[in-house]
Amino acid sequence: MTILEATLGLEIHIQINTKSKIFCKCSTKFGEKPNSNTCVICTSQPGTIPLLNKKAVEAIVKTGLALNFTINKQCIFARKQYFYPDIPKNYQITQLDPPICSNGKLIIISNKQKKIINMKRLHLEEDAGKLIHEVNNKKLNYSLLDLNRASIGLMELVTEPDFNSSEEVIEFLKEIKSIVEYLNVSECSMEEGKMRCDINVSVHPVEDKKLGTRVEIKNINSLSNIKDAIEYEIKRQKTIIVSNGKVIQETMLWDAKECVTKSMRFKEDTLDYRYFPEPDLVPLNLSNSFIRNLVKEIPELPKRIKLRFIKNYNLSEHLATYLISKKTIADYYEKALKTVKNPKIIAKTLANWISTELSAKLNSFKISIEDSPITCKNLAKLVSLIVSGSITRIIAKEIFEEMWKRSQPPEIIIKRKKIQQISDELTIIKMCEEAIIKNHNAVKEFISGKNKAMDAIIGFVMKKSKGLANPLVVNKILLNRLKKL
Amino acid sequence: MINIKNLNKKICLGEIKSVDIIKKCLNCIKENDIKIKAFLRLNEKDSFIKASQIDKSNMKNKQLSGIPIAIKDNIMIKDHNMTAASKYLEHYISPYDATVIKKLKMAGAIFIGETNMDEFAMGGSTETSAYQKTTNPWNIEYIPGGSSGGSAAAVGSGMVPLALGSDTGGSVRQPASFCGVVGYKPSYGLISRYGVCALASSFDQIGVFSKTVMNVALLTSIIAGKDYNDPVCEPKGWIDYTYNLNNPYILKNLKIGIPKQLLDYKIDNDIVKVFNDAIKKLKLEGAEVFEIDIPSCKYINALYKIIMCAEVSANIATFDGIRYGYRSLNCKNLNDEYAKSRAESLGYEVKKRILFGTYVLKSQNYYKYYHKAQKVRTLLIKQIKDVYKKCDFIFSPSTLQMPVKFGEILSDECDIFLIMANLAGLPGITIPYSFSNFGMPIGMHFMGPRFSDAKLFKIAYAFEKISNFNINIFPKYLSPVLHKKDKI
Numbered sequence: 027m028t029i030l031e032a033t034l035g036l037e038i039h040i041q042i043n044t045k046s047k048i049f050c051k052c053s054t055k056f057g058e059k060p061n062s063n064t065c066v067i068c069t070s071q072p073g074t075i076p077l078l079n080k081k082a083v084e085a086i087v088k089t090g091l092a093l094n095f096t097i098n099k100q101c102i103f104a105r106k107q108y109f110y111p112d113i114p115k116n117y118q119i120t121q122l123d124p125p126i127c128s129n130g131k132l133i134i135i136s137n138k139q140k141k142i143i144n145m146k147r148l149h150l151e152e153d154a155g156k157l158i159h160e161v162n163n164k165k166l167n168y169s170l171l172d173l174n175r176a177s178i179g180l181m182e183l184v185t186e187p188d189f190n191s192s193e194e195v196i197e198f199l200k201e202i203k204s205i206v207e208y209l210n211v212s213e214c215s216m217e218e219g220k221m222r223c224d225i226n227v228s229v230h231p232v233e234d235k236k237l238g239t240r241v242e243i244k245n246i247n248s249l250s251n252i253k254d255a256i257e258y259e260i261k262r263q264k265t266i267i268v269s270n271g272k273v274i275q276e277t278m279l280w281d282a283k284e285c286v287t288k289s290m291r292f293k294e295d296t297l298d299y300r301y302f303p304e305p306d307l308v309p310l311n312l313s314n315s316f317i318r319n320l321v322k323e324i325p326e327l328p329k330r331i332k333l334r335f336i337k338n339y340n341l342s343e344h345l346a347t348y349l350i351s352k353k354t355i356a357d358y359y360e361k362a363l364k365t366v367k368n369p370k371i372i373a374k375t376l377a378n379w380i381s382t383e384l385s386a387k388l389n390s391f392k393i394s395i396e397d398s399p400i401t402c403k404n405l406a407k408l409v410s411l412i413v414s415g416s417i418t419r420i421i422a423k424e425i426f427e428e429m430w431k432r433s434q435p436p437e438i439i440i441k442r443k444k445i446q447q448i449s450d451e452l453t454i455i456k457m458c459e460e461a462i463i464k465n466h467n468a469v470k471e472f473i474s475g476k477n478k479a480m481d482a483i484i485g486f487v488m489k490k491s492k493g494l495a496n497p498l499v500v501n502k503i504l505l506n507r508l509k510k511l
Numbered sequence: 512m513i514n515i516k517n518l519n520k521k522i523c524l525g526e527i528k529s530v531d532i533i534k535k536c537l538n539c540i541k542e543n544d545i546k547i548k549a550f551l552r553l554n555e556k557d558s559f560i561k562a563s564q565i566d567k568s569n570m571k572n573k574q575l576s577g578i579p580i581a582i583k584d585n586i587m588i589k590d591h592n593m594t595a596a597s598k599y600l601e602h603y604i605s606p607y608d609a610t611v612i613k614k615l616k617m618a619g620a621i622f623i624g625e626t627n628m629d630e631f632a633m634g635g636s637t638e639t640s641a642y643q644k645t646t647n648p649w650n651i652e653y654i655p656g657g658s659s660g661g662s663a664a665a666v667g668s669g670m671v672p673l674a675l676g677s678d679t680g681g682s683v684r685q686p687a688s689f690c691g692v693v694g695y696k697p698s699y700g701l702i703s704r705y706g707v708c709a710l711a712s713s714f715d716q717i718g719v720f721s722k723t724v725m726n727v728a729l730l731t732s733i734i735a736g737k738d739y740n741d742p743v744c745e746p747k748g749w750i751d752y753t754y755n756l757n758n759p760y761i762l763k764n765l766k767i768g769i770p771k772q773l774l775d776y777k778i779d780n781d782i783v784k785v786f787n788d789a790i791k792k793l794k795l796e797g798a799e800v801f802e803i804d805i806p807s808c809k810y811i812n813a814l815y816k817i818i819m820c821a822e823v824s825a826n827i828a829t830f831d832g833i834r835y836g837y838r839s840l841n842c843k844n845l846n847d848e849y850a851k852s853r854a855e856s857l858g859y860e861v862k863k864r865i866l867f868g869t870y871v872l873k874s875q876n877y878y879k880y881y882h883k884a885q886k887v888r889t890l891l892i893k894q895i896k897d898v899y900k901k902c903d904f905i906f907s908p909s910t911l912q913m914p915v916k917f918g919e920i921l922s923d924e925c926d927i928f929l930i931m932a933n934l935a936g937l938p939g940i941t942i943p944y945s946f947s948n949f950g951m952p953i954g955m956h957f958m959g960p961r962f963s964d965a966k967l968f969k970i971a972y973a974f975e976k977i978s979n980f981n982i983n984i985f986p987k988y989l990s991p992v993l994h995k996k997d998k999i
Contacts, residue, residue: 066607069834070834071587071606071607071835072585072587072593072595072600072708072709072829073585073586073587073704073705073707073708073709074705074706075704075709075712075741075742076742077740077742078742105825107825109831109846109849111831111833114829114833114834115825115828115829116825116828116831117825117828171833171834298873299874300825300869300872300873300877301872301877302821302825302872302877302881305711305712305713305822306709306712306742306743307742308742
């Protein structure tokens with residue numbers, strides 16, 4: 027039986043997060059009143075001329091540099107012509123040859139194996155507006171046009187067909203998303219359509235060098251849908267090939283409700299876009315100093331930060347992955363570590379607290395970490411107290427709650443709530459004696475050599491002291507007492 | 512003939528009232544435009560309001576305070592109707608001011624009316640206008656030329672002292688020559704294109720009409736210069752083009768090149784005669800006149816048509832009936848709406864160019880036509896650059912043919928020496944030089960290297976002085992108001 031292999035290539039559109047659109051001064055804010063972010067340029071009134079937003083050029087060059095692209099210092103824009111109401115000029119300003127960035131490379135790790143993904147091009151273009159065909163689930167017998175999105179800057183990234191599985195695609199997309207976020211050039215949220223992905227899928231027998239017929243899946247709006255769509259489409263094509271059928275080259279849409287790919291009614295492939303150089307814009311001519319300055323602006327990228335975290339702070343892969351999942355989280359973590367004298371001591375515990383307690387709180391209140399009521403400095407203080415044994419975890423959690431509510435440092439909360447640890451030996455001895463009497467079973471077990479039995483006795487003391495007894499002192503006294511028995 | 516600088520001075524000093532100028536101007540238009548049909552719209556009320564404001568206020572000290580000017584109907588004036596002489600834009604109201612309009616407003620100019628033109632500036636006779644046929648003021652049976660025929664006829668008949676046009680392939684200079692006025696197209700990038708309804712973006716430039724080089728230079732000084740809104744507009748500091756305009760020695764030892772290729776075309780006899788006379792006079796002034804060679808001249812028409820139509824097909828695509836402009840009713844679906852809205856509102860010439868442009872940009876034709884045309888254009892520019900190493904300016908008749916009667920067709924080659932300036936981004940100016948046997952004006956054309964505009968004006972000024980054309984003579988049947996007899 028022939029083994030079939032899937033080959034996948036991606037076309038990704040990423041909305042650039044500049045304050046204004048790429049060819050006019052209109053705001054790019056999401057969710058504004060329809061057509062409020064429009065002007066004479068982005069509605070294509072007669073006589074208007076596009077004005078290139080320099081910040082958009084900076085954003086794409088930074089991205090290109092971070093993704094190991096070659097930057098083409100001299101490049102031009104082109105008009106891609108087709109009629110549709112969402113592009114008011116009836117042509118889209120984009121780039122053909124050369125694009126601003128060509129031949130990029132990115133290493134991904136999938137199934138514990140490194141793989142290089144080659145990227146053909148990364149170019150600048152403008153987004154289209156939105157056509158609305160239904161309101162409140164009711165189909166209209168006319169269409170509404172919202173041009174707020176029209177002419178917002180986009181980066182289009184095209185990969186080589188270097189993927190063989192949905193896992194690789196997802197890994198790649200996660201990596202791109204994370205890099206773009208670290209560069210702060212896009213919000214990359216797929217839900218808001220700020221990152222959109224079209225996938226080319228083909229299947230061919232492994233021994234064949236030639237790729238199979240390509241099917242393009244458009245408009246998939248989440249990572250899980252991308253995974254489902256790819257897997258469905260690969261299966262569909264394999265079934266066709268196995269039963270000696272022929273895959274038709276076409277464009278399909280992913281139906282997330284029915285979990286199937288559906289053929290689009292019109293074939294985009296047959297359109298002739300009649301590209302030609304954009305005469306309204308002067309060719310881009312990027313200076314070396316322009317590029318050098320952008321190189322300086324590129325921060326340490328997540329992959330390297332992760333390795334550093336694992337190496338320097340002895341974090342698990344899982345924990346490090348969580349911390350770098352967002353630049354703001356990694357920043358929070360590193361800033362917190364900087365506030366203490368010896369960061370290595372608290373590094374692991376701090377990472378745990380961020381990934382569990384803090385992230386749970388942030389999630390439930392839908393607050394992003396940079397707006398956290400618990401500052402990184404205060405969390406570092408709390409963790410320091412835990413690590414030094416000054417407070418127990420139970421108490422720490424109580425203090426954490428108060429810190430969240432009042433946005434105060436731990437020492438103030440400890441003072442106010444009189445949550446002072448009991449370190450006074452006489453008080454603790456009394457509690458220990460009671461514990462020995464009331465837990466004679468555990469005591470017996472401990473004497474017979476079961477060290478674990480100690481936990482129950484300590485637990486009794488901690489409960490009795492409402493968690494306030496200094497666990498180190500309790501341990502010391504109990505050991506002393508038990509030895510004498 | 513009036514000197515705008517002097518007239519402006521008098522208005523500023525209060526010796527003449529702008530209101531009176533406007534009144535005379537409007538009376539003249541009312542009397543003559545029945546025959547000429549240069550204007551699509553007049554702004555009577557607005558003009559009087561502005562004029563009386565100027566008469567009262569300290570706005571007087573501006574360079575064009577109280578001076579009436581006609582604007583080609585493809586330039587955006589906020590809150591004014593702008594049709595580009597197309598049915599598609601019949602009810603379109605400009606939502607903003609073109610950069611040149613902003614500058615003119617600041618200079619105190621009064622927009623007396625909008626002038627007729629070929630639809631979307633596509634044509635060379637103003638006959639493709641969806642609204643009316645403008646006549647040549649020297650003989651109303653003849654075309655005024657185009658596409659800025661309305662502006663040229665308005666100035667040529669003395670109805671207004673100044674007018675703006677746009678020049679993509681000779682559209683200012685050809686009608687200027689036909690109507691016996693000075694017509695100037697600046698170097699590409701000298702005047703902002705922002706707010707001019709685009710024809711072919713890489714050739715479009717706003718141009719200026721007046722009866723004298725001095726007035727043209729004055730108006731150019733006001734509207735030229737860097738504009739943030741037009742990326743191709745070059746960063747140049749403000750230049751006063753009227754400064755030292757009168758330089759009696761400028762023609763002496765000036766190296767003037769005559770394209771050898773003129774011999775390859777059929778030129779009207781009257782024009783040949785006048786052209787030879789002009790060369791003789793230039794030599795008498797001490798200019799060195801000699802033949803130059805631009806071998807790629809023969810491709811000018813083909814390149815221009817391919818590149819211009821390609822850009823037209825994209826630029827005009829925005830007129831789709833969706834957001835503004837003419838929309839056909841009772842359409843079955845989106846494509847039907849596009850097709851009918853455009854079919855019902857755009858004229859034959861516009862459709863022809865859209866189709867041709869669409870054809871040359873088809874992916875299988877791109878390299879055969881558009882790409883090749885751009886390559887030849889680069890070659891042509893190089894040849895012209897080389898020629899400018901030998902000569903200072905290139906001199907030719909403005910047109911190779913006299914204006915024709917309505918319905919008759921001008922030859923394809925008529926404007927090629929004007930189009931050359933657009934293809935290479937060069938400045939060109941036509942100056943009325945003489946009359947034909949039939950009493951029609953004949954213009955001569957100087958073309959300089961890119962951004963030699965200031966020197967071009969000086970040469971034009973000197974040439975104007977040696978021309979046989981008396982600018983104070985107007986067609987007999989007209990009663991122009993703004994000239995010497997009225998002592999203003």
